Amino acid sequence: MTSSADGNTANTAAADLPHDGLVAVVKWDCPTCELVAPVLADIEARGSLTVFTQDDPAFPEAVAAKVHDADLGFSWHHDIETVPTLMRFADGDEAGRIVGWMRSEWESFTGLDSLGEGLPEFHPGCGSLSVDPAHADALETRFGSSGLSARRVEFGSQEDIHEAMFDRGWSDGLPLVPPTAERVAAMLAGTSRAPDDLVANVAPDLADCTVEKAAVNAVMAGCRPEHFPVVLAALTAVCNDTFNMHGMLATTMPVGPVFIVNGPIARQIGMNSGINVFGQGNRANSTIGRAVQLIVRNVGGGRPGEVDRAALGQPGKVGFCFAEIEGGIETAPGSGDGDTGSGWDPLCTDFGFEAGANTVTAFPGEAPRSVVDQMSRDPESLARTMAAALNAIHHPKLVLGFDAILAVAPDHSRVFINSGWSRQQTALRINELTTRPGAELVRGAGGIAEGVPEFLAETDLSKFREGGLHLVHCGGGAGLFSAVIGGWVNGDVGSQPVCVEIDPWR
Template sequence: MRAFCVIVVTAFLLCPSSSYGLVVCNPAGQTEDGMYIDAVLEQTSGGKTFFPRAEREEIRAEGDELAVFNELFLSRGWGDGLPLIPPTPERVAAMVEGYDLPGDFAMATLAPMEGVATVEKIAVNAVMAGCEPRHMPLLVAAVEAVSRPEFDLRGMATTTNPDAVLMIVSGPIVKRMGLNAGSGAFGRGNRANASISRALHLIIQNVGGSRPGITDMSTLGQPGEFVMFLAENIEASPWPSWHTEFGFLPERNVVTVAAVEGYSGIMGIGYSRPEYLELVAQWLRGHDRPYRSAVILVIAQDTAKMLAREGWTRESIRAHLRERARVPFGDWIRQYHAAREARRGVPEEVLSITDEHAMIPKPFFDAMPIIVAGGTGEKSMIMPCWAAGRMVSEEVRLPWDWK
């Protein structure tokens, strides 16, 4: 960690007939030497988008200043297409107060353009996304997590793959912050779930410099680039909090980030334990890649309780699925013989097999997190993670006076 000083100046966009102005803070990141990420992007793209090289500006307009603000920020590439809340100095100052470090303190440097994520820059984007000040500790921890080298934000933010950052939150903070871990856990209706995830994506875009069509070359993209958030429903889970598998104590608050390509539903209604696990194994056997860094299994609480009653643990579920999700080598090599990434994560001895009937795991994966979330019912979900990056977990550090 290091201090990062920002010189604050004011720029004015003047209209002769304007009667009042809206002062807003700049959400764009700067490199360590003080160059704005937008200036670097202009050089990269060859395009020109006017923006003041300043930390604050006054927007003057007749009529609907909120509409003018949104149009201006979207034209600069600072929005995500949804309406933004103006990051006024007062709102930003209140957001900074949600954390216990000064606004100019640098929490991380974010790829792909190496923008410095100070507490204030995180706060500006948090305001725009609709966060509350009490959301800051969780958001800061997520920013630190995506900056870790093993997550590979540079690769995820620039790939042609349809990846988005999934935030997974576990620990007492889920209840204390009012996160939705129950019915519709992935869906709409909860401010914290939606705004914190949205803010993280805006920070990656504005501070890190991941811009669609310029540095972010995702062929199709995905809606998870707006919001992709999951809170563990520990109160409904028959197993210990899932972050304990990574060495964290149960009472700790942990945020995990993963680059996921999407999700697929697994309907377990009326299925017994072996039938349900076979559904998951079939999905794995039909998967399109030979290797994944992780495959996340989100199990609905009713199904999890059924499995636990029969003595199944997370580890025994993983072991069973690894064994059942196998295909004959002849089928495996016919599917992957031309894949450039076929060797990534695949044991060398597999590629030298000559027996086409030998059973090969599909896909190979380093980790299979099993998380209980959602309301009652038996609708589970499986989420494949990007092959190149790794999941990263970060403990959420709460200020002593956090409410």
Template sequence: MSEQSETEQSLDEINKSLYSEGMTDGLPVIPPTDERVEEMLRGIDRPRDDVVARLGNNENALTVETLAANAVMAGCLPTYMPVLEAGVRALADPDSNSIQFSVSTGSWAYQWIVNGPVREKLDIESSSGAFGPSFHANQTIARALGMAYRNTAKIYPGEKDMGVMGNPAKFYMLAAENEEASPWEPYHVTHGYDADDSTISLAGPNSWVQWLPSENEGEHVLRGMIRNTPESMRASSGEDLNATITHVINPYNAEELEKEDLTKEEIKEYIVENSYRTTDEYAPARHSGDGIPPRQVKQYQDTDAVKVACIGGPGRVNAIFGTSIGGPVTKKIHFPDNFDELLEEYADDVERNWVPTEGFYE
């Protein structure tokens, strides 16, 4: 935390100091003064010196107070603290493999999906542009989690973070699932939670692509899910390391799949059964001068390696996130006793008078 108030240090001086110490993501931050951190702590009912998790290969401790300081710097509201606490637990889960996709040369990102009633309470966007800029909760929650991990594990580019190219989505890829427009059970229900639970899920893809089906029918959507998966994305599940691919389907195409009476599991089965690719990389040898014919290999090895979520607004563009070398892991969000009062107090901070999108799916 900043020991001096903003009256003693200018905003520029504080940002310069924090940046020079490697405590920011390169963008300006809000100074984590004692007053601001104290206010942020109202959003969680754990003692400030509690260790939320130990992060990184050195298992550095992240306390509640330090998480609050990072939340202040990222621009969060105190009402976001329960989501942040659950997100940190996801990062600390060994199954997330977060240290690997935080430091690998492949430049992996942190991909977050939020489910349940918390989406509406905190105005976490799930419709048009949900993974893009403009939405305060989406951007600042992801930013705070990224900075908290970076500052706790002491991960700096060229030292621990060896991403060759880097990834612009590393700290800002968060959206809620558009449960109301989805014909399927929500993402978190698929992974064992109740529909009225609020959760946050973490995966670690290194890239994503957007694609448009050739025709707007269920069969063409299914084929497009396979055809538009880059060859570099491979998916298989296992105890040692999950390599998963997440298909984010827009509500229109999800509805067209539902018209074919396709469940999520049936969609996954189709992808696995039809994801064979011809490759000559597996048959470079020659025997007696005769060429060995190319082999057929599965791009998706099993259904557990395929994840499906419904996110997005009007339009028929879908997205494929992969390959994730960790998780996905999902954590339930726990709320303090004063959460409803805090929501009411900060209601004006999340209110926005933008062009509504209601009615597009009717």
């Protein structure tokens, strides 16, 4: 976490804390406090009084025994909600208090008569600075039980924090949001999990990542607290032997984790499943995947040029996350297409979850590529187009080794849905259409050296392993386009998609 070296760190001195007697808490920017300033001077003159002033250290001028509560520590620790507050201490403990101004109460409380002659009988107080929204979060972080344990990184008053974060190697190449203690505490409010809970061991260093460390990186990525449960679930999905994040980092292929969110939570946090679904402009889509990638970089040590050995890479390695259009769940605000449902079961049902569950699926994928078919109006013709596009993944003659996502936009999905084809039926037919004779795929066939071994020449070969093709419904409501997201080496020797449930944030 970051902090500025010139920040206000003053604390109320222990010697200034009350042990016995009367204590008043005031602020200059309060009409009632200004009104009772002469009363406070009168109380001090006739007995004993210590005044804690929240804003102007010279207020009230007529009182000699005053302490500037510069960091609002006294006000916060004593739960001051209204000023003026008049308190009595005995043996170091509070023995009573009154708030605002009412002459009869002040006289009874202090045992002094004739207080504030000429003043109104009653005047309500003002809100304490310690409960002002401008200060409350910072005070809770500083003095409360947030449980933050991350090391603070101090920056000098003349140091550019954004450039300093770049220089320390924390960034993916884009600007970061400084992870101040206040911002990290606010991010942690997005989950009920304790800051020191272990989320995962992050590859390649297999370093422990706590909820707090994940929150630090989520802040830097630009997430909001309501996005944080999805970040935690997505991190869990990639940090296991099944997904094999270490292997995917080390490969020279241009792949990274692709996250697909299902369930009502996608709508609730404003994710985009519609127009420009893979593009810019939606905060949740843009920052959730980025947060996971920053955790892999900053906690796990997965940096490009080191363990990350991608020969080319691709823009999605900064962060690639989107939501699926689902039946009964409208497209998220800002998507622009107003599509109200799919008619297809959501992706999470491929992994044993019920439709309507809040899940995130991690898929080891490359960048999307467009599939254009503006002529097909029957499902068989369109399925053949999809099969032809999918056969080209990585190489037309390489089969069985690579999973894929077929992202089907609404104008294409309607062709299948209106003909009664379910998502599973569509995937099955496309799989059949991607099955080809081994003689066409062996090394040397077609004058191309690449291909499968010669012993497979007499075998019909499917492009994908069983269950390796995943159809996802997303995209704008106009445009006869779909997209293919090719996978990495899949199965036991590579990486397999992982789907996990998202814990609610409240």
